[in-house]
Amino acid sequence: MTVSTLAPGQAGEKPGDRPHRGPVDEPMPSEPELPPPARASKPWLASCVLHVAAAPEEPQVTVELNGRSMPSLLDSGSTVTLIQPTALPRPTKLVGTIPVSCVHANVQSVPSVQVRIRGPAGEWPIIARVVPNLPVLVLLG
Numbered sequence: 001m002t003v004s005t006l007a008p009g010q011a012g013e014k015p016g017d018r019p020h021r022g023p024v025d026e027p028m029p030s031e032p033e034l035p036p037p038a039r040a041s042k043p044w045l046a047s048c049v050l051h052v053a054a055a056p057e058e059p060q061v062t063v064e065l066n067g068r069s070m071p072s073l074l075d076s077g078s079t080v081t082l083i084q085p086t087a088l089p090r091p092t093k094l095v096g097t098i099p100v101s102c103v104h105a106n107v108q109s110v111p112s113v114q115v116r117i118r119g120p121a122g123e124w125p126i127i128a129r130v131v132p133n134l135p136v137l138v139l140l141g
Helices: none
Strands: 060-065 068-074 094-101 107-119 122-130 138-140
Touching: 060 138, 094 122, 107 138
Parallel strands: 068 138
Antiparallel strands: 060 068, 060 107, 094 107, 107 122
16 A cells, blocks of 8 residues: 655645634624523423414404404415414304414414404405414404
C-alpha cells in the first residue's frame, strides 16, 4: 500500500484558515421571541391543532356567528372553517362528519355544522368543522 501526501494548496485539502464546523442556525432579527409550546393536557386529542400562545399581530376580525358577535382568527392558507363547540348555540344539529387530513398524515372524522357568518365582507352560510380544544373560538378559512 502506498501513502501519498498533499502539499498545502493541492486539490483535496481544506484551507487552514477555516475551522471545520457545520451550518449554524441564526435567528432572524424580525422574528418575535415566542415562549415554548405548552404541553397539551390530552395529547391524543390534539391532532393537528397546536396548543401554543398566539403569535403577536395575528389577523383577527369580529364576526357574527348565527347572530352572536365573537372574535375570529383568519387563516388565509385554508379553505376550512373550524369552530369550538362552545361558540355554537344549543341545541345544534350536526350535518354529519367530514374526513380531515392533518399535517401529521393522519385522517380524522370531524363533526360539521351549517352556520351563517356575517363579517365585514358580507353574510354567507358555511359548513364548519367542530373541533374541541381549538385555541380560538372561530378559525376562518
